[in-house]
Amino acid sequence: MTGWGLLLRLAREHLPSQALWMALGVACMLGVAGATAAIAWLMEPAFNQVFVGGNRDTLVWLGLAFPVVFVTKGLANYGQRTFMNRVGLEIVARYRRALYDHLLGMDIAFLGTQRTADLVTRFTVDLTMLKNTITSATMALGRDIATLLGLVGTLVALDPTLAALALALFPVAGVPIFLMGRAARNAVRGMQSESGRLDGVVIQALGGLRVVRLFGGQAFEEARVGATLDLIHRHMMRTERLAASLSMGLEILSGVVFAGVVVYGGLRVSEGSLLPGTFFAFVTSVFLLYQPMKRLGKINVVTQEGISALERTYAILDARPTLQDPPNAPDLRVTGGEIVFDRVRLTYPGEDHPALEDLSVRLAPGQTAALVGPSGAGKSSALALLARFRDPDQGQIRLDGQDIKTVSLRSLWASLAVVTQDVVLFDDTVLANIAYGRPGAPREAVIEAAEAAGAHTFISALPQGYDTVIGEEGATLSGGQRQRLMLARAFLKDAPILILDEATSALDPESERGVRQAFDRVRTGRTCLVIAHRLATVRNADVIHVLDQGRIIASGRHDTLLTSCPLYARLCASGTLEA
Ligand SMILES: Nc1ncnc2c1ncn2[C@@H]1O[C@H](COP(=O)(O)OP(=O)(O)O)[C@@H](O)[C@H]1O
Protein backbone atom coordinates (compact mmCIF):
# COMPACT_ATOMS: atom_id res chain seq x y z
CA MET A 1 0.00 0.00 0.00
CA THR A 2 1.25 3.49 -0.77
CA GLY A 3 1.97 6.06 1.89
CA TRP A 4 -1.22 7.90 1.06
CA GLY A 5 -3.17 4.68 1.17
CA LEU A 6 -1.89 4.00 4.66
CA LEU A 7 -2.75 7.48 5.86
CA LEU A 8 -6.23 7.21 4.39
CA ARG A 9 -6.66 3.90 6.12
CA LEU A 10 -5.65 5.45 9.42
CA ALA A 11 -8.12 8.26 8.82
CA ARG A 12 -10.91 5.86 7.92
CA GLU A 13 -10.36 3.58 10.86
CA HIS A 14 -9.67 6.11 13.58
CA LEU A 15 -10.75 9.62 12.75
CA PRO A 16 -14.51 9.09 13.10
CA SER A 17 -14.09 8.28 16.77
CA GLN A 18 -11.97 11.41 17.22
CA ALA A 19 -14.25 13.77 15.31
CA LEU A 20 -15.13 15.96 18.30
CA TRP A 21 -11.54 16.52 19.41
CA MET A 22 -10.44 17.03 15.83
CA ALA A 23 -13.15 19.64 15.32
CA LEU A 24 -12.13 21.48 18.47
CA GLY A 25 -8.50 21.25 17.39
CA VAL A 26 -9.26 22.68 13.96
CA ALA A 27 -11.30 25.50 15.49
CA CYS A 28 -8.30 26.43 17.62
CA MET A 29 -5.99 26.23 14.61
CA LEU A 30 -8.19 28.69 12.77
CA GLY A 31 -7.96 30.88 15.87
CA VAL A 32 -4.16 30.80 15.68
CA ALA A 33 -4.23 31.59 11.97
CA GLY A 34 -6.64 34.47 12.41
CA ALA A 35 -4.69 35.96 15.29
CA THR A 36 -1.43 35.76 13.35
CA ALA A 37 -2.89 37.53 10.35
CA ALA A 38 -4.41 40.11 12.69
CA ILE A 39 -0.97 40.97 14.03
CA ALA A 40 0.17 41.88 10.53
CA TRP A 41 -3.04 43.82 9.90
CA LEU A 42 -2.65 45.87 13.05
CA MET A 43 0.76 47.08 11.90
CA GLU A 44 -0.80 49.18 9.20
CA PRO A 45 -2.93 51.52 11.39
CA ALA A 46 -0.17 51.49 14.01
CA PHE A 47 2.21 53.05 11.53
CA ASN A 48 0.03 55.01 9.21
CA GLN A 49 -2.23 56.59 11.82
CA VAL A 50 -0.15 56.74 14.99
CA PHE A 51 3.47 57.16 13.91
CA VAL A 52 2.91 59.04 10.69
CA GLY A 53 -0.51 60.61 11.32
CA GLY A 54 -0.07 61.23 15.08
CA ASN A 55 -3.59 60.03 15.86
CA ARG A 56 -3.90 59.32 19.61
CA ASP A 57 -7.37 57.77 19.52
CA THR A 58 -6.06 54.98 17.35
CA LEU A 59 -3.35 54.44 19.92
CA VAL A 60 -5.98 53.67 22.56
CA TRP A 61 -7.75 50.94 20.65
CA LEU A 62 -4.48 49.56 19.36
CA GLY A 63 -3.30 49.32 22.95
CA LEU A 64 -6.33 47.17 23.65
CA ALA A 65 -6.31 45.23 20.37
CA PHE A 66 -2.75 43.89 20.61
CA PRO A 67 -3.20 42.15 23.98
CA VAL A 68 -6.52 40.68 22.84
CA VAL A 69 -4.91 39.27 19.69
CA PHE A 70 -1.97 37.78 21.55
CA VAL A 71 -4.13 36.28 24.31
CA THR A 72 -6.37 34.75 21.63
CA LYS A 73 -3.35 33.34 19.84
CA GLY A 74 -1.94 31.91 23.06
CA LEU A 75 -5.20 30.28 24.08
CA ALA A 76 -5.84 28.89 20.61
CA ASN A 77 -2.32 27.50 20.49
CA TYR A 78 -2.81 25.83 23.85
CA GLY A 79 -6.13 24.39 22.70
CA GLN A 80 -4.92 22.96 19.44
CA ARG A 81 -1.89 21.36 21.06
CA THR A 82 -3.93 19.72 23.79
CA PHE A 83 -6.68 18.53 21.47
CA MET A 84 -4.37 17.20 18.79
CA ASN A 85 -2.12 15.45 21.28
CA ARG A 86 -5.18 13.86 22.76
CA VAL A 87 -6.17 12.57 19.33
CA GLY A 88 -2.67 11.26 18.67
CA LEU A 89 -2.33 9.54 22.02
CA GLU A 90 -5.73 7.92 21.77
CA ILE A 91 -5.17 6.59 18.26
CA VAL A 92 -1.78 5.20 19.21
CA ALA A 93 -3.23 3.54 22.31
CA ARG A 94 -5.79 1.86 20.07
CA TYR A 95 -3.07 0.61 17.74
CA ARG A 96 -1.09 -0.74 20.67
CA ARG A 97 -4.08 -2.63 22.01
CA ALA A 98 -5.01 -3.97 18.57
CA LEU A 99 -1.42 -5.04 17.92
CA TYR A 100 -1.17 -6.88 21.23
CA ASP A 101 -4.50 -8.65 20.86
CA HIS A 102 -3.60 -9.61 17.34
CA LEU A 103 -0.19 -10.97 18.28
CA LEU A 104 -1.70 -13.06 21.06
CA GLY A 105 -3.93 -14.68 18.45
CA MET A 106 -1.20 -15.31 15.90
CA ASP A 107 0.12 -18.75 14.93
CA ILE A 108 2.85 -20.09 17.12
CA ALA A 109 4.67 -20.96 13.91
CA PHE A 110 4.44 -17.33 12.66
CA LEU A 111 5.76 -15.91 15.91
CA GLY A 112 8.61 -18.40 15.73
CA THR A 113 9.78 -16.68 12.55
CA GLN A 114 9.73 -13.17 14.06
CA ARG A 115 12.27 -11.54 16.29
CA THR A 116 10.48 -10.82 19.55
CA ALA A 117 12.45 -7.63 20.13
CA ASP A 118 11.46 -6.38 16.70
CA LEU A 119 7.82 -6.91 17.61
CA VAL A 120 8.34 -5.02 20.86
CA THR A 121 9.95 -2.14 18.95
CA ARG A 122 6.71 -1.70 17.03
CA PHE A 123 4.94 -0.98 20.29
CA THR A 124 7.55 1.42 21.51
CA VAL A 125 9.59 3.22 18.86
CA ASP A 126 7.24 2.91 15.89
CA LEU A 127 4.03 3.88 17.58
CA THR A 128 5.65 6.77 19.42
CA MET A 129 6.72 8.05 16.03
CA LEU A 130 3.21 7.64 14.73
CA LYS A 131 1.83 9.72 17.59
CA ASN A 132 4.32 12.40 16.73
CA THR A 133 3.20 12.32 13.13
CA ILE A 134 -0.48 12.49 13.95
CA THR A 135 -0.09 15.50 16.20
CA SER A 136 2.56 17.47 14.37
CA ALA A 137 1.30 16.71 10.88
CA THR A 138 -2.29 17.65 11.64
CA MET A 139 -1.15 20.74 13.50
CA ALA A 140 1.10 21.74 10.65
CA LEU A 141 -1.57 21.07 8.07
CA GLY A 142 -4.36 22.78 9.95
CA ARG A 143 -2.68 25.63 11.74
CA ASP A 144 0.15 26.38 9.38
CA ILE A 145 -1.80 26.17 6.16
CA ALA A 146 -4.55 28.33 7.64
CA THR A 147 -1.94 30.79 8.90
CA LEU A 148 -0.25 30.81 5.54
CA LEU A 149 -3.52 31.50 3.77
CA GLY A 150 -4.35 34.24 6.24
CA LEU A 151 -0.99 35.90 5.71
CA VAL A 152 -1.06 35.53 1.96
CA GLY A 153 -4.52 37.07 1.98
CA THR A 154 -3.13 39.92 4.02
CA LEU A 155 -0.27 40.42 1.58
CA VAL A 156 -2.57 40.52 -1.41
CA ALA A 157 -4.97 42.88 0.31
CA LEU A 158 -2.15 45.21 1.33
CA ASP A 159 -0.55 45.47 -2.10
CA PRO A 160 -1.15 42.98 -4.93
CA THR A 161 1.98 43.80 -6.96
CA LEU A 162 4.30 43.50 -4.01
CA ALA A 163 2.51 40.30 -3.02
CA ALA A 164 3.05 38.79 -6.48
CA LEU A 165 6.76 39.54 -6.19
CA ALA A 166 7.01 38.00 -2.72
CA LEU A 167 5.01 34.91 -3.54
CA ALA A 168 6.59 34.13 -6.91
CA LEU A 169 9.59 32.57 -5.24
CA PHE A 170 7.89 30.37 -2.65
CA PRO A 171 6.69 27.57 -4.96
CA VAL A 172 10.36 26.89 -5.72
CA ALA A 173 10.60 25.58 -2.15
CA GLY A 174 8.20 22.74 -3.01
CA VAL A 175 10.76 20.78 -5.03
CA PRO A 176 13.34 20.13 -2.29
CA ILE A 177 10.54 19.47 0.20
CA PHE A 178 9.21 16.68 -1.97
CA LEU A 179 12.59 15.12 -2.69
CA MET A 180 13.57 15.16 0.94
CA GLY A 181 10.46 13.35 2.00
CA ARG A 182 11.45 10.34 -0.06
CA ALA A 183 14.99 10.29 1.25
CA ALA A 184 13.68 10.66 4.79
CA ARG A 185 11.44 7.63 4.43
CA ASN A 186 14.37 5.37 3.65
CA ALA A 187 16.40 6.72 6.52
CA VAL A 188 13.50 6.23 8.91
CA ARG A 189 12.88 2.67 7.77
CA GLY A 190 16.50 1.79 8.34
CA MET A 191 16.39 3.37 11.78
CA GLN A 192 13.30 1.41 12.82
CA SER A 193 14.58 -1.97 11.79
CA GLU A 194 17.98 -1.32 13.38
CA SER A 195 16.24 -0.33 16.62
CA GLY A 196 14.49 -3.70 16.57
CA ARG A 197 17.83 -5.40 16.11
CA LEU A 198 19.39 -3.37 18.92
CA ASP A 199 16.66 -4.36 21.37
CA GLY A 200 17.10 -7.98 20.36
CA VAL A 201 20.86 -7.97 20.87
CA VAL A 202 20.58 -6.23 24.24
CA ILE A 203 17.83 -8.53 25.54
CA GLN A 204 19.77 -11.61 24.47
CA ALA A 205 23.06 -10.45 25.91
CA LEU A 206 21.55 -9.45 29.25
CA GLY A 207 19.40 -12.59 29.44
CA GLY A 208 22.37 -14.80 28.65
CA LEU A 209 24.93 -12.86 30.65
CA ARG A 210 26.28 -16.01 32.32
CA VAL A 211 27.07 -17.56 28.97
CA VAL A 212 28.49 -14.27 27.69
CA ARG A 213 30.87 -14.13 30.68
CA LEU A 214 31.87 -17.78 30.77
CA PHE A 215 32.45 -18.03 27.04
CA GLY A 216 34.36 -14.76 26.86
CA GLY A 217 31.75 -13.08 24.70
CA GLN A 218 31.87 -9.63 26.27
CA ALA A 219 34.02 -8.00 23.64
CA PHE A 220 32.00 -9.66 20.90
CA GLU A 221 28.71 -8.41 22.34
CA GLU A 222 30.13 -4.92 22.77
CA ALA A 223 31.20 -4.86 19.14
CA ARG A 224 27.85 -6.20 18.00
CA VAL A 225 25.89 -3.52 19.83
CA GLY A 226 28.45 -0.91 18.75
CA ALA A 227 27.89 -1.74 15.09
CA THR A 228 24.12 -1.49 15.44
CA LEU A 229 24.39 1.75 17.37
CA ASP A 230 26.58 3.18 14.62
CA LEU A 231 24.00 2.30 12.01
CA ILE A 232 21.17 3.83 14.00
CA HIS A 233 23.28 6.93 14.55
CA ARG A 234 23.95 7.21 10.84
CA HIS A 235 20.29 6.80 9.91
CA MET A 236 19.17 9.34 12.50
CA MET A 237 21.85 11.83 11.51
CA ARG A 238 20.68 11.49 7.95
CA THR A 239 17.13 12.39 8.91
CA GLU A 240 18.34 15.30 11.04
CA ARG A 241 20.64 16.58 8.31
CA LEU A 242 17.79 16.44 5.83
CA ALA A 243 15.58 18.44 8.17
CA ALA A 244 18.37 20.91 8.87
CA SER A 245 19.19 21.45 5.20
CA LEU A 246 15.55 22.07 4.51
CA SER A 247 15.48 24.79 7.17
CA MET A 248 18.56 26.26 5.67
CA GLY A 249 17.09 26.24 2.17
CA LEU A 250 13.95 27.96 3.36
CA GLU A 251 15.97 30.51 5.26
CA ILE A 252 17.96 31.43 2.18
CA LEU A 253 14.80 31.58 0.12
CA SER A 254 13.19 33.87 2.68
CA GLY A 255 16.26 36.04 2.56
CA VAL A 256 15.93 36.45 -1.20
CA VAL A 257 12.23 37.21 -0.89
CA PHE A 258 12.93 39.65 1.90
CA ALA A 259 15.58 41.49 -0.07
CA GLY A 260 13.23 41.79 -3.05
CA VAL A 261 10.42 43.11 -0.87
CA VAL A 262 12.62 45.64 0.91
CA VAL A 263 14.22 46.97 -2.27
CA TYR A 264 11.06 47.15 -4.35
CA GLY A 265 8.84 48.25 -1.44
CA GLY A 266 11.41 50.84 -0.38
CA LEU A 267 11.41 52.29 -3.90
CA ARG A 268 7.62 52.50 -3.86
CA VAL A 269 7.59 54.22 -0.47
CA SER A 270 10.25 56.72 -1.55
CA GLU A 271 8.33 57.60 -4.70
CA GLY A 272 5.16 57.94 -2.58
CA SER A 273 3.02 55.21 -4.12
CA LEU A 274 3.08 53.10 -0.90
CA LEU A 275 2.40 54.24 2.66
CA PRO A 276 5.14 53.39 5.18
CA GLY A 277 2.58 51.63 7.40
CA THR A 278 1.41 49.41 4.58
CA PHE A 279 5.02 48.58 3.83
CA PHE A 280 5.69 47.75 7.45
CA ALA A 281 2.60 45.53 7.69
CA PHE A 282 3.80 43.82 4.55
CA VAL A 283 7.25 43.12 5.94
CA THR A 284 5.71 41.81 9.16
CA SER A 285 3.58 39.37 7.16
CA VAL A 286 6.60 38.09 5.26
CA PHE A 287 8.36 37.60 8.60
CA LEU A 288 5.42 35.75 10.06
CA LEU A 289 5.27 33.52 6.98
CA TYR A 290 8.62 32.03 7.75
CA GLN A 291 7.68 29.90 10.81
CA PRO A 292 4.71 28.08 9.27
CA MET A 293 6.65 27.60 6.04
CA LYS A 294 9.46 25.95 7.91
CA ARG A 295 7.09 23.65 9.77
CA LEU A 296 5.27 22.73 6.59
CA GLY A 297 8.60 21.92 5.01
CA LYS A 298 9.34 19.47 7.79
CA ILE A 299 5.91 17.91 7.60
CA ASN A 300 7.03 15.60 4.84
CA VAL A 301 9.82 14.16 6.95
CA VAL A 302 7.52 13.73 9.94
CA THR A 303 4.84 12.16 7.77
CA GLN A 304 7.31 9.70 6.34
CA GLU A 305 8.17 8.57 9.85
CA GLY A 306 4.51 7.94 10.53
CA ILE A 307 3.98 6.15 7.23
CA SER A 308 6.90 3.89 7.90
CA ALA A 309 5.49 3.11 11.35
CA LEU A 310 2.06 2.45 9.88
CA GLU A 311 3.59 0.16 7.30
CA ARG A 312 5.18 -1.98 9.99
CA THR A 313 2.09 -1.92 12.19
CA TYR A 314 -0.26 -3.00 9.43
CA ALA A 315 2.17 -5.67 8.28
CA ILE A 316 1.38 -7.40 11.56
CA LEU A 317 -2.30 -6.46 11.80
CA ASP A 318 -2.90 -7.79 8.29
CA ALA A 319 -1.15 -11.09 8.85
CA ARG A 320 -3.99 -13.50 9.46
CA PRO A 321 -3.41 -16.54 11.61
CA THR A 322 -3.73 -19.64 9.42
CA LEU A 323 -4.84 -21.73 12.35
CA GLN A 324 -8.27 -20.35 13.04
CA ASP A 325 -11.60 -21.64 14.13
CA PRO A 326 -13.65 -22.80 11.18
CA PRO A 327 -16.88 -20.79 10.92
CA ASN A 328 -19.38 -21.75 13.63
CA ALA A 329 -16.98 -24.35 14.97
CA PRO A 330 -18.61 -26.46 17.64
CA ASP A 331 -16.79 -27.08 20.89
CA LEU A 332 -14.88 -30.31 21.31
CA ARG A 333 -16.82 -32.81 23.39
CA VAL A 334 -14.51 -35.08 25.28
CA THR A 335 -16.27 -38.26 26.32
CA GLY A 336 -13.63 -40.92 26.91
CA GLY A 337 -10.51 -39.24 25.61
CA GLU A 338 -9.64 -41.41 22.63
CA ILE A 339 -6.86 -39.93 20.50
CA VAL A 340 -6.27 -41.14 16.95
CA PHE A 341 -3.46 -40.07 14.60
CA ASP A 342 -4.58 -41.22 11.18
CA ARG A 343 -1.80 -41.39 8.53
CA VAL A 344 -0.41 -38.03 9.55
CA ARG A 345 2.40 -36.33 7.69
CA LEU A 346 4.14 -33.12 8.71
CA THR A 347 6.82 -31.32 6.74
CA TYR A 348 8.26 -28.18 8.28
CA PRO A 349 8.45 -25.19 5.95
CA GLY A 350 11.69 -25.20 4.03
CA GLU A 351 12.50 -28.82 4.86
CA ASP A 352 12.77 -31.56 2.24
CA HIS A 353 12.03 -34.50 4.46
CA PRO A 354 8.88 -34.82 6.51
CA ALA A 355 9.36 -34.83 10.28
CA LEU A 356 6.39 -37.17 10.60
CA GLU A 357 5.39 -39.58 7.88
CA ASP A 358 2.35 -41.79 7.72
CA LEU A 359 2.04 -41.66 11.50
CA SER A 360 -0.88 -43.74 12.68
CA VAL A 361 -1.48 -44.50 16.29
CA ARG A 362 -4.47 -44.85 18.61
CA LEU A 363 -4.55 -43.96 22.29
CA ALA A 364 -7.46 -45.71 23.94
CA PRO A 365 -9.64 -43.75 26.38
CA GLY A 366 -8.11 -43.61 29.83
CA GLN A 367 -4.92 -45.23 28.62
CA THR A 368 -1.43 -44.06 29.49
CA ALA A 369 0.76 -44.35 26.43
CA ALA A 370 4.47 -43.72 26.29
CA LEU A 371 6.20 -42.41 23.19
CA VAL A 372 9.89 -43.20 22.96
CA GLY A 373 12.44 -42.78 20.23
CA PRO A 374 15.79 -41.22 19.50
CA SER A 375 16.21 -37.47 19.64
CA GLY A 376 14.75 -35.88 16.51
CA ALA A 377 12.37 -38.80 15.88
CA GLY A 378 9.39 -36.45 15.87
CA LYS A 379 7.91 -36.89 19.35
CA SER A 380 7.49 -33.19 20.10
CA SER A 381 6.23 -32.59 16.56
CA ALA A 382 3.42 -35.09 17.14
CA LEU A 383 2.48 -33.18 20.26
CA ALA A 384 2.53 -29.84 18.38
CA LEU A 385 0.03 -31.30 15.93
CA LEU A 386 -2.26 -32.60 18.66
CA ALA A 387 -2.32 -29.12 20.23
CA ARG A 388 -2.84 -27.60 16.75
CA PHE A 389 0.16 -25.36 17.01
CA ARG A 390 0.60 -26.57 13.47
CA ASP A 391 -1.52 -28.51 11.03
CA PRO A 392 -0.33 -31.65 9.27
CA ASP A 393 0.11 -31.58 5.48
CA GLN A 394 -1.78 -34.84 5.30
CA GLY A 395 -3.88 -37.05 7.51
CA GLN A 396 -6.20 -36.37 10.37
CA ILE A 397 -6.09 -36.26 14.14
CA ARG A 398 -9.29 -37.21 15.93
CA LEU A 399 -10.25 -36.73 19.53
CA ASP A 400 -13.20 -38.84 20.53
CA GLY A 401 -14.09 -39.15 16.86
CA GLN A 402 -13.96 -35.39 16.13
CA ASP A 403 -11.40 -34.08 13.67
CA ILE A 404 -9.52 -31.52 15.74
CA LYS A 405 -9.54 -29.14 12.75
CA THR A 406 -13.32 -28.87 12.94
CA VAL A 407 -13.70 -27.90 16.58
CA SER A 408 -13.01 -24.57 18.25
CA LEU A 409 -9.39 -24.09 19.21
CA ARG A 410 -10.35 -22.79 22.63
CA SER A 411 -12.21 -25.98 23.48
CA LEU A 412 -9.35 -28.11 22.14
CA TRP A 413 -6.78 -26.27 24.26
CA ALA A 414 -9.08 -26.43 27.27
CA SER A 415 -9.11 -30.22 27.08
CA LEU A 416 -5.32 -30.56 27.10
CA ALA A 417 -2.92 -30.19 30.00
CA VAL A 418 0.58 -30.11 28.59
CA VAL A 419 3.92 -29.93 30.34
CA THR A 420 7.06 -29.61 28.27
CA GLN A 421 10.63 -28.80 29.09
CA ASP A 422 9.98 -25.12 28.40
CA VAL A 423 9.56 -23.28 31.64
CA VAL A 424 7.15 -20.38 31.34
CA LEU A 425 6.70 -18.55 34.61
CA PHE A 426 5.15 -15.12 34.89
CA ASP A 427 6.38 -12.34 37.14
CA ASP A 428 3.68 -13.02 39.70
CA THR A 429 3.07 -15.02 42.86
CA VAL A 430 3.57 -18.78 43.03
CA LEU A 431 -0.15 -19.11 43.57
CA ALA A 432 -1.06 -17.12 40.47
CA ASN A 433 1.47 -19.06 38.42
CA ILE A 434 0.03 -22.42 39.39
CA ALA A 435 -3.55 -21.20 38.97
CA TYR A 436 -2.80 -19.68 35.54
CA GLY A 437 -5.08 -22.14 33.76
CA ARG A 438 -7.78 -21.86 36.41
CA PRO A 439 -7.84 -18.28 37.68
CA GLY A 440 -9.58 -17.98 41.01
CA ALA A 441 -9.06 -21.63 41.90
CA PRO A 442 -9.47 -22.19 45.65
CA ARG A 443 -6.23 -22.08 47.60
CA GLU A 444 -6.70 -25.64 48.80
CA ALA A 445 -6.89 -26.89 45.21
CA VAL A 446 -3.66 -25.07 44.37
CA ILE A 447 -1.92 -26.60 47.39
CA GLU A 448 -3.23 -30.04 46.48
CA ALA A 449 -1.85 -29.71 42.93
CA ALA A 450 1.48 -28.49 44.30
CA GLU A 451 1.62 -31.46 46.66
CA ALA A 452 0.93 -33.82 43.77
CA ALA A 453 3.75 -32.24 41.79
CA GLY A 454 6.13 -32.51 44.74
CA ALA A 455 6.36 -28.73 44.99
CA HIS A 456 4.59 -28.06 48.28
CA THR A 457 7.64 -28.45 50.50
CA PHE A 458 9.87 -25.97 48.71
CA ILE A 459 7.01 -23.51 48.18
CA SER A 460 6.26 -23.55 51.92
CA ALA A 461 9.91 -22.71 52.57
CA LEU A 462 9.77 -19.57 50.38
CA PRO A 463 9.66 -16.24 52.30
CA GLN A 464 5.95 -15.65 51.68
CA GLY A 465 5.02 -19.21 50.81
CA TYR A 466 2.46 -19.36 48.03
CA ASP A 467 2.30 -15.56 47.93
CA THR A 468 5.97 -15.15 47.08
CA VAL A 469 6.52 -13.26 43.84
CA ILE A 470 8.94 -15.37 41.85
CA GLY A 471 10.14 -12.84 39.29
CA GLU A 472 10.61 -13.23 35.59
CA GLU A 473 11.22 -16.83 34.53
CA GLY A 474 11.39 -17.80 38.18
CA ALA A 475 15.00 -16.63 38.39
CA THR A 476 15.28 -17.42 42.09
CA LEU A 477 14.24 -21.09 41.71
CA SER A 478 16.23 -24.14 40.70
CA GLY A 479 15.52 -25.91 37.43
CA GLY A 480 13.77 -28.79 39.16
CA GLN A 481 11.65 -26.43 41.24
CA ARG A 482 10.50 -24.51 38.19
CA GLN A 483 9.63 -27.75 36.46
CA ARG A 484 7.54 -28.84 39.42
CA LEU A 485 5.56 -25.59 39.25
CA MET A 486 4.82 -26.38 35.62
CA LEU A 487 3.58 -29.82 36.65
CA ALA A 488 1.43 -28.34 39.41
CA ARG A 489 -0.09 -25.91 36.90
CA ALA A 490 -1.00 -28.80 34.60
CA PHE A 491 -2.35 -30.95 37.44
CA LEU A 492 -4.55 -28.09 38.67
CA LYS A 493 -5.97 -27.57 35.18
CA ASP A 494 -7.50 -31.00 35.58
CA ALA A 495 -7.97 -31.53 31.82
CA PRO A 496 -9.19 -34.88 30.43
CA ILE A 497 -5.97 -35.31 28.45
CA LEU A 498 -2.56 -35.00 30.07
CA ILE A 499 0.63 -34.81 28.07
CA LEU A 500 4.13 -34.75 29.47
CA ASP A 501 6.95 -34.08 27.00
CA GLU A 502 10.20 -34.82 28.84
CA ALA A 503 8.61 -32.96 31.71
CA THR A 504 10.61 -34.72 34.39
CA SER A 505 13.98 -34.66 32.64
CA ALA A 506 15.20 -31.78 34.78
CA LEU A 507 14.42 -33.57 38.01
CA ASP A 508 16.85 -35.67 40.00
CA PRO A 509 15.94 -39.35 40.22
CA GLU A 510 14.47 -38.96 43.69
CA SER A 511 12.11 -36.09 42.88
CA GLU A 512 11.29 -37.84 39.65
CA ARG A 513 10.11 -40.82 41.68
CA GLY A 514 7.90 -38.52 43.74
CA VAL A 515 6.37 -37.00 40.64
CA ARG A 516 5.89 -40.45 39.16
CA GLN A 517 3.86 -41.53 42.17
CA ALA A 518 1.81 -38.34 41.91
CA PHE A 519 1.38 -38.95 38.22
CA ASP A 520 0.11 -42.47 38.91
CA ARG A 521 -2.60 -40.83 41.01
CA VAL A 522 -3.60 -38.12 38.51
CA ARG A 523 -3.47 -40.32 35.45
CA THR A 524 -6.50 -42.39 36.41
CA GLY A 525 -9.61 -41.36 34.59
CA ARG A 526 -7.78 -39.53 31.80
CA THR A 527 -5.82 -40.28 28.68
CA CYS A 528 -2.13 -39.62 29.12
CA LEU A 529 0.71 -39.38 26.68
CA VAL A 530 4.15 -39.46 28.19
CA ILE A 531 7.29 -38.68 26.29
CA ALA A 532 10.08 -39.57 28.66
CA HIS A 533 13.70 -40.48 28.91
CA ARG A 534 13.45 -42.53 32.03
CA LEU A 535 12.73 -46.18 31.68
CA ALA A 536 10.97 -46.23 35.03
CA THR A 537 8.43 -43.70 33.77
CA VAL A 538 7.90 -45.56 30.54
CA ARG A 539 7.66 -49.04 32.07
CA ASN A 540 4.44 -48.19 33.94
CA ALA A 541 2.63 -47.15 30.77
CA ASP A 542 -0.15 -49.30 29.39
CA VAL A 543 1.54 -49.31 26.02
CA ILE A 544 4.82 -48.04 24.61
CA HIS A 545 5.05 -46.73 21.04
CA VAL A 546 8.47 -46.57 19.46
CA LEU A 547 8.90 -43.66 17.03
CA ASP A 548 11.73 -43.55 14.54
CA GLN A 549 12.19 -41.03 11.72
CA GLY A 550 8.59 -39.89 11.92
CA ARG A 551 6.94 -43.33 11.97
CA ILE A 552 5.76 -45.72 14.64
CA ILE A 553 7.90 -48.80 14.15
CA ALA A 554 6.68 -50.88 17.08
CA SER A 555 4.17 -50.85 19.92
CA GLY A 556 3.78 -53.03 22.98
CA ARG A 557 4.85 -53.57 26.56
CA HIS A 558 8.41 -53.20 27.76
CA ASP A 559 9.28 -56.91 27.90
CA THR A 560 7.91 -57.70 24.46
CA LEU A 561 9.61 -54.70 22.87
CA LEU A 562 12.95 -55.62 24.40
CA THR A 563 12.99 -58.78 22.33
CA SER A 564 10.94 -57.72 19.28
CA CYS A 565 12.24 -54.18 18.62
CA PRO A 566 15.99 -53.79 18.16
CA LEU A 567 15.80 -49.98 18.32
CA TYR A 568 13.97 -50.16 21.65
CA ALA A 569 16.52 -52.62 23.00
CA ARG A 570 19.27 -50.29 21.81
CA LEU A 571 17.63 -47.27 23.45
CA CYS A 572 17.51 -49.18 26.74
CA ALA A 573 21.04 -50.50 26.45
CA SER A 574 22.58 -47.17 25.40
CA GLY A 575 21.07 -45.41 28.35
CA THR A 576 18.89 -43.10 26.21
CA LEU A 577 16.17 -44.67 28.30
CA GLU A 578 17.90 -44.45 31.64
CA ALA A 579 17.03 -46.83 34.38
N1 LIG B 1 10.25 -25.59 13.93
C1 LIG B 1 10.92 -26.50 13.22
N2 LIG B 1 11.32 -26.20 11.96
C2 LIG B 1 11.98 -27.11 11.22
N3 LIG B 1 12.30 -28.34 11.63
C3 LIG B 1 11.94 -28.71 12.87
C4 LIG B 1 11.23 -27.81 13.73
N4 LIG B 1 10.98 -28.45 14.89
C5 LIG B 1 11.52 -29.69 14.76
N5 LIG B 1 12.08 -29.84 13.55
C6 LIG B 1 12.72 -31.06 13.03
O1 LIG B 1 11.78 -32.10 13.06
C7 LIG B 1 12.35 -33.30 13.48
C8 LIG B 1 11.60 -33.84 14.69
O2 LIG B 1 11.80 -32.98 15.79
P1 LIG B 1 11.13 -33.19 17.21
O3 LIG B 1 9.69 -33.47 16.98
O4 LIG B 1 11.47 -32.05 18.05
O5 LIG B 1 11.86 -34.50 17.72
P2 LIG B 1 11.92 -35.14 19.18
O6 LIG B 1 10.96 -34.42 20.05
O7 LIG B 1 11.53 -36.55 18.95
O8 LIG B 1 13.31 -35.04 19.63
C9 LIG B 1 13.81 -33.01 13.77
O9 LIG B 1 14.55 -33.41 12.63
C10 LIG B 1 13.85 -31.52 13.94
O10 LIG B 1 15.08 -31.01 13.50
Ligand SMILES: [Mg+2]
Ligand atom coordinates in the same frame (compact mmCIF):
# COMPACT_ATOMS: atom_id res chain seq x y z
MG1 LIG C 1 11.27 -33.31 21.80
